[in-house]
Amino acid sequence: MNWIRPFTLIAPPADKSHLVASRSYLTYSKAELRDKLDRNPYSYLHVINPTGIGSSKIKRGTAPFFDRVRERYLEFKVSGWLNFQGESRLAIYRQSSNEHTCTGIVASISLDGIRNGELKLHEQTLKRREQLFAKYLSKVQCNAEPVLCAYDDSALADANEIQKTLELHTSSRPDMDFTTTDQIRHSVWILSDAESAELSELAQSLTPLYLADGHHRVASSLALDDQQGSKKPSSGLMAFIIPESELLIRGYHRELKEVEWNTAQWEEALNSLKPHLSFQRKERNRLIEPTEVGTVHLHTASQSWKLTLNESSLERVDAEIIQTRIFEGLFGITDARNDPKLNYIPGTVSSKALIEQCENQPDRSIFEMSPISSDQIKSTANRGGFLPPKSSWIEPKLRSGLFIHEI
Numbered sequence: 001m002n003w004i005r006p007f008t009l010i011a012p013p014a015d016k017s018h019l020v021a022s023r024s025y026l027t028y029s030k031a032e033l034r035d036k037l038d039r040n041p042y043s044y045l046h047v048i049n050p051t052g053i054g055s056s057k058i059k060r061g062t063a064p065f066f067d068r069v070r071e072r073y074l075e076f077k078v079s080g081w082l083n084f085q086g087e088s089r090l091a092i093y094r095q096s097s098n099e100h101t102c103t104g105i106v107a108s109i110s111l112d113g114i115r116n117g118e119l120k121l122h123e124q125t126l127k128r129r130e131q132l133f134a135k136y137l138s139k140v141q142c143n144a145e146p147v148l149c150a151y152d153d154s155a156l157a158d159a160n161e162i163q164k165t166l167e168l169h170t171s172s173r174p175d176m177d178f179t180t181t182d183q184i185r186h187s188v189w190i191l192s193d194a195e196s197a198e199l200s201e202l203a204q205s206l207t208p209l210y211l212a213d214g215h216h217r218v219a220s221s222l223a224l225d226d227q228q229g230s231k232k233p234s235s236g237l238m239a240f241i242i243p244e245s246e247l248l249i250r251g252y253h254r255e256l257k258e259v260e261w262n263t264a265q266w267e268e269a270l271n272s273l274k275p276h277l278s279f280q281r282k283e284r285n286r287l288i289e290p291t292e293v294g295t296v297h298l299h300t301a302s303q304s305w306k307l308t309l310n311e312s313s314l315e316r317v318d319a320e321i322i323q324t325r326i327f328e329g330l331f332g333i334t335d336a337r338n339d340p341k342l343n344y345i346p347g348t349v350s351s352k353a354l355i356e357q358c359e360n361q362p363d364r365s366i367f368e369m370s371p372i373s374s375d376q377i378k379s380t381a382n383r384g385g386f387l388p389p390k391s392s393w394i395e396p397k398l399r400s401g402l403f404i405h406e407i
Contacts, residue, residue, distance in 0.1 A: 001110065002110075002200055002201070002203075002204055003109060003110040003112070003113030003118050003204065003207075004105075004107050004108075004109055004110075004113075004200060004203040004204060004206060004239075004241070005107060005108050005109075005110065005200050005236065006088040006089050006090050006107065006108070006193070006196040006197065006200055007088070007089065007107070007108035007235075007236065007238070007405055008084075008086070008087050008088070008089075008405075008406055009084075009085040009086055009089040009091060009106075009190065009403065009404070009405075010077070010082050010083065010084060010085065010142075010403075010404035010405075010406060011082065011083065011085050011091075011176070011188070011190070011402065011403055011404065012042075012081055012082055012083070012176075012401065012402070013080065013081070013083055014175060014176050014177075016042050016081055017176040017178055017186075017188070017402065018178035018179075018180070018186075019040055019042035019043065020042050020043065020044050020076075020081055020082070020401045020402070021044065021178075021180075021186065021399040021400065021401050021402040022036070022043050022044045022045045022048075022399060022400050022401055023397070023399060023400070024145070024397070024400060025045065025048050025049055025400070028045075033045065033049065037049065037052060042081055043401075044076075044144065044400050044401025045400075046072055046076075047069060047072045047073050047076060047144070047401065048069060048144070048400060050065075050068040050069050050071070050072040051065065051068060061132055063135070063139065066135065066136055066139035066140055067139060069136075069139070069140050070139055070140050070141065073140065073142065082401070082404060085190050086190070086192075086193060086196075087193075088193045088196055088197070089190060089191060089192075089193065089196050090105055090106060090107050090191050090195075090196040090199055090200060091105075091106040091188055091189065091190050091191065091403060092104070092105060092106070092166055092169050092170055092188070092189040092191065093105075093106050093186070093187070093188050093240060093402075093403075094170065094174075094185075094186070094187040094188075095184055095185070095186060095396045096184070096185045096187070097182075097183055097184045097185065098183070099248075100246075100248045100395065100396075101246070102242045102243075102246035102247070102248075102396050103166055103170065103242065103246070104166075104240050104241050104242030104243070104246070105166070105199065105203060105240070105241045105242075106146055106238065106239070106240050106241075106403050107200070107203065107238075107239055107241060108235070108236035108237065108238055108239070108405060109149070109209070109236055109237055109239045109241075110236050111221060111222055111225050111236060111237060114218060114222065114237070115222070117208065118207050118208055118209065119149065119208065119209050119210075119211055119218070120208045120209065120210045120211065120378070120381035120382060121211050121215060121218065121381060122210070122211070122377055122380045122381040122385070122386060122387050123211075123215040123386060123387055123389075123391075124215075124386045124389075125215050125216050125219045126216070126337075129216050129220075130216060130219045130220050130223055131220075131223070132220075133216055133217060133219075133220030134220040134221075134223040134224040134227070136220075137220060137221065137224050137407060138224055138227075141406060141407055142404050142405060142406045142407060143217070143221075143237065143238045143404070143405040143407065144400045144401050144403075144404055145217075145238075145398055145399070145400045145401075145403075146214075146238045146239050146240040146398055146403060146405075147211060147213065147214025147217050147218060147237060147238070147239050147240070148211070148212040148213040148214060148239075148240050148242075148394065148396070148398065149209040149210065149211055149212060149239045149240065149241045149242075150209065150210050150212050150241070150242055150243065150244040150246075150247050150374075151206040151207075151208075151209055151210070151241065151242075151243060151244060152210075152244050152378070153243035153244055153245050154244070154245070156205060156206065157205070158202060158205040158206075159206075159243065161202060162199075162202055162203065162205075162206070163243070165198075165199060165202060169189050169191065169195070169199075170187070170189055172189065174187040174188055174189050175188055175189055175190045176188035176402075180399075186399065186402070188402070203241070206241060209239075209241065210244070210377060210378055210381055211381075212247060212377075212394045213394055213397075213398075214239075217237070218237060221237045221407075235405075235406075235407045236405075237405075238403060238405035240396075240398060242396075244374050247374060247394060247395070248394070248395040248396070249371045249372060249373075249374065249377075249392055249393070249394050249395075250346075250347025250348065250371050250392070250393040250394075250395070251289075251290070251347045251368065251369035251370050251371050251372075251392075251393065252319070252344055252345075252346065252347055252369060252390045252391060252392055252393045253344065253345040253346075253347065253349065253354060253366060253367060253368050253369050254319075254322065254327075254342060254343075254344060254345075254366070254367040254369065254390075255342065255343040255344070255345055255357075255364065255365070255366050255367075256327070256331070256341060256342065256364070256365045256366070256367070257340075257341050257342070257343060257363060257364055258340075258341050258363055259331060259341070259363060259365060260362045260363040261300070261365075262302075262362075263300070263302060263303045266298070266300060266303070266305075266365075267279075269330055270305070270307070273325055273326070273329070275310060276309070276310055276311055276321070276325055277307050277308060277309050277310055277311075277321075277325065278307075278308045278310065279298075279305045279306065279307050279308070280305060280306050281303065281304070281305055282297070282304045282305060282306050283304075284299075284304050284355055287304060287351055287355075288351060289350070289351045289368065290306075290368060290369070290370040291370055291371065292370055293312055293317075293318065293370055293371075293372070293373050293376070294308060294309045294310075294312030294318060294370070295307070295308060295309070295318075295370050296309060296318060296322060296367055296368065296369055296370065297351070297367070297368040298365065298366075298367055298368075299354055299355050299358045299365065299366045299368065300358055300362075300364075300365045301358055301359060301360060301361055301362045301364070302359075304355065309321045309322075314375060314376055314379045315379060315380075315383075317372055317376050317380075317387060317388070317391055318369055318370060318372070319369065319372070319387065319388040319390070319391040320387075320388050320391075322367055322369075323336050323388055326367075327339075327342065336388055336389050336390075337389045344389075344390040345357075345366070346393050347369075347371065347392075347393035348393070351368060354366050354368050371392065371393075372387070372391055372392045377392070
């Protein structure tokens, strides 16, 4: 059986697609979430947040809460806000902005294929979150957001043929086409059963795939499948599959709190870390964001430095070096995921904004990270290793409710 395959596709109608599709629930502040829920009855946020804001006694993450999610999902289908598109369909999805464009295939990937190593992973997961998501899937019975996968288009022989096929299909008018307030255009082409079967056959050569985002969703889908055993055939996991060259990888910055060091104290500490790293002071008004692996900018209330990490390599990423040499070595922070002294800042935040966050904050320092390279991600995944938490900010970020994969 093919490991990349068509699936029973549920999607919003074209005239409501821009209203239904939403960002991830976690990206909204409480005020933004309340505004969306009040103003837009079609938003998929009503499904994933069915009890509103602060008005329900049903606790988030419990079985009754997940039952309510399922109820709201079915209500959206009955209302015609989510519709059956076909039993054996693939879709082509494109995100485009002034900065970045990516085009790929929305498909179902086989859980057995994942077990057999067709999908390479690079991030450790938390058992608690795995179990919670598995419970969610068991109750809600659908995926509403694809995991993000990439293939090495520089090495795979059929990559050019797949690209030509995508260009052929996307030369026609899209079935859904809208632009969101973040100025990203979303275009969707839903293929016929015959077109889907043809593209699915061609896509079997896309192995291995590398998982760019969605490690907990993969782990929870595998866990649920293991629990069900032979009771239910494996239905796969929804994925958005794009060329590696169309990933946008940014740094994922670290904020160190509750450490009130002056410039002399920082330089004494950095000197103690030679020859593992070197440093030099930098004028803030001339700083641009770091782009080379092995380069990190450190910002404090009154000073910025360029750090050069001499241990940076294909096998050792910058986030690991900063964690080991500075957070653990200087401050005794061993749990990078949960220590309250550490906070993580998305790579979309500019250098200027990071510096402004530090100014007049003597107990706050920010490590502005360079993007990890795709070769470092692949090297880690190929040897079965794991990157430190929040090692990379990878785009595209996908919308919830634009594609539904029922399980």
